[in-house]
Amino acid sequence: MTPVLQTLSLSKTYNEGPVDVHALRNINLEILPGEFTVIVGPSGSGKTTLLNMLGGLDTPSEGKVFVAGTDISNMSENELIDFRLHHIGFVFQAYNLIPVLTAEENVSFILDLQGRPAGEIKARAAEVLAEVGLADRAKNRPSELSGGQQQRVAVARALAARPQYVLADEPTANLDSATAFSLLDTMKRLNEDEKMTFLFSTHDPRVIDRASRVITLVDGEISSDERR
Amino acid sequence: MIKTTSKTAGLGFVFRLSWRNIWRNRGRSLSLMTAIFLGLTGGTLAMALVTGMMEQRFFNAIEKQYSHVQLHTKTWLDEGQAGMGILAGALLLDSLEGLPEIRAVAARTLANGLIASPTLTQGVELRGIDAAAETHLVRLPEQLIEGAYLGDTAAPELLIGKRLAQKLKVEVGSRLVISFPNANQEVVSGSFKVTGIFRTANAGFDQSTVYLHQHQLQALLGETDAVYELALRLNENDSVPALTAALQAAYPDLQVRSWRELAPELAYMQDSGSMVSYIFVIIILLGLSFGILNSMLMAVYERMRELGMLKALGMTKSRIFLMVMTETLTMALLASMIGLLTGYGLVAWLGNTGIDLGGYAEALAEFGYDAVIYPALSWQYALNITILVVVLSLLASLYPALKALKLNAADAIRS
Known part of the structure; x- marks a missing residue:
């Protein structure tokens, strides 16, 4: 099976004054389609840096990142932006919805930017909002939604364009237990029903418990990689 | 296979988001638009006042004093003595x-x-x-x-x-x-x-x-x-230079002078008057453009995280740039249009009733102006001001828009 994501000898070094900080060292990783993977590790272990590399938000100092066989390591900034639009879904810790748009518009603008036809945009937005259980809140703005509902909109936005994988950075950090469980159940269902690949960076044991694969990072290196 | 986006994709969304962003902070946007509106209304009225005064001064000088062209003998002009007539x-x-x-x-x-x-x-x-x-x-x-x-x-x-x-x-x-x-x-x-x-x-x-x-x-x-003097009133002021030249060629013994030579101060006023007024309006607009720059810079800084998110999710730099520029231009043009329309409305009203400065009649007469001023302004001014507003707004929004472009998506999201 062709991996959705693959890294080869991936390293990232930040130059902070006279000292070189090695955020990632020689990461070799393959993520297969439909995996529900979490990356764990203590603060400063390189989780966020790795997620940035895998999401095309940062470029490696050494090594390569392949998405479905395409090398994104040497793409220009504009090429990466366009690549992210079509191939990667993001869920952020702080939801990051646009407050002046309704839930439906927050979901559909990705499709709008892709240049999809209006009819398809409307239908797909309604479909993914229904999948996350917010069909009846489509016309509400983020300020009229709870934190959990806002994060569901963010998940719907990440799934709207049917990306090759979804990167989620601490998606449950700001949610209470009941809301977090509900959201994770939804994501797990989407993972199983639609074979959507999820990759989380988290400290949250509620997320780790549901993962099919747990990768542990320590000091920028993979210390364990466990499939369940 | 790598998918790519067409250049025109998502423009509707960019314009829609720009419009909504204007009303995100109503107080700030309305303050800025009110400043532009008042500046343009005041500027238009001031310009119309100056133009009206100049037109009246010109009218008085041509219609009541000099006429368009005068012919004299050169000796009369030099010595002004009897017996030197035409x-x-x-x-x-x-x-x-x-x-x-x-x-x-x-x-x-x-x-x-x-x-x-x-x-x-x-x-x-x-x-x-x-x-x-x-x-x-x-x-x-x-x-x-x-x-x-x-x-x-x-x-x-x-x-x-x-x-x-x-x-x-x-x-x-x-x-x-x-x-x-x-x-x-x-x-x-x-x-x-x-x-x-x-x-x-x-x-x-x-x-x-x-x-x-x-x-x-x-x-x-x-x-x-x-x-001693032949004074000519023409049908059109535009034909003054050609006729003056033609008459001078036909009557070389006479001195043929147009109103521009008879009243050089009037010619200077007509040549430079509107330029001075434009400088006045440009100063107002320059002041306003710093207001625009400040407002848009605040708007961009407030939305750093959101702009980072848009960039992370796939909004190209050109679209982010377009969004900030559209937001600025929409506010500036909307306020300018209302300001210009209000200004022209006041000019039309005051152009009918006149502004009576009877109390200063003697002082105004010293400079050749009437006591009742009728403001007047051509539509060319509106076109020129609109072009100026567009240019200055674009310049003022350039720095905030470039700031928005330079942000690092990953950093902005976590800021």
Whole structure:
């Protein structure tokens, strides 16, 4: 099976004054389609840096990142932006919805930017909002939604364009237990029903418990990689 | 396979989001738009006021004083003495009347002399005119504020300016003595009755000019049919340069001068007047553009995380740039349009009623301006100001838009 994501000898070094900080060292990783993977590790272990590399938000100092066989390591900034639009879904810790748009518009603008036809945009937005259980809140703005509902909109936005994988950075950090469980159940269902690949960076044991694969990072290196 | 986006994809979303962003912080957007609105309304009114004053000043100078073109002999212009008039002036008058560009022609007889009341003597320019012909040229009867226009050609009548009447302490019906050298350089004099007192918008002119019947002045000069000045009123101001040149070529012995040479200060005012007004409006707009820059910079800094998210999710830099620019331009154009429309509305209203500055009439007359000002403004101004607003808004939003472009998506999301 062709991996959705693959890294080869991936390293990232930040130059902070006279000292070189090695955020990632020689990461070799393959993520297969439909995996529900979490990356764990203590603060400063390189989780966020790795997620940035895998999401095309940062470029490696050494090594390569392949998405479905395409090398994104040497793409220009504009090429990466366009690549992210079509191939990667993001869920952020702080939801990051646009407050002046309704839930439906927050979901559909990705499709709008892709240049999809209006009819398809409307239908797909309604479909993914229904999948996350917010069909009846489509016309509400983020300020009229709870934190959990806002994060569901963010998940719907990440799934709207049917990306090759979804990167989620601490998606449950700001949610209470009941809301977090509900959201994770939804994501797990989407993972199983639609074979959507999820990759989380988290400290949250509620997320780790549901993962099919747990990768542990320590000091920028993979210390364990466990499939369940 | 790598998918790519077309250049026009998502533009509808960009414009929709720009519009919503304007109303995200209503207070700030409305403050900025109110400042632009007030600036443009005030600027338009001020510009219309200056333009109206200049047009009136021009109208007064051409229609009531200089006319468009004047012909004299060069010796008269150099020395101003009797006997230096235009030879065969009456014949020349007839030939000029036939030219299609010319609406009216008047032949004048001029003399520099003294006018004496029982209390004072004053140096003046005596203008002997054909009373009927002159009305087609300088609207003299409209400028009378007391008494009547020259009528009975047999009676020794004078028209004097209000300023001169005050200085000589005379009124309608008073008798004055004029004296001046004739063609033989002998001083001649005559007694005349003041039949009317005029007031133009030019106080200096009112103090130094006296009108009387042409044939009476010619008789005193001892030069029957003497013509010293031919004044031409044209149908169009635009034909002044060509006709002036043509007449100068046709009559090389005469000095043919357009109003631009007769009143160079008027020509300078017309050439530079609107430029000065534009500088005034540009200063207002420059001040406003710093307000725009400040507002948009605040808007961008407030939305760093959101802009980072948009970039992370796939909004290209050109679309982010377009979004910030559209937001700025929409606010600036909307406020400018309302400001210009309000300004033009006020100009239309005040252009009908006029702004009465009667309290400053004398001071304004010193500079050749009427006491009632009618603001006026062409639509060309609106077009020019709109272009200026667009250019300055784009320049003012350039820095905030570039700031938005330079942000690192990953950092902005976690900021």
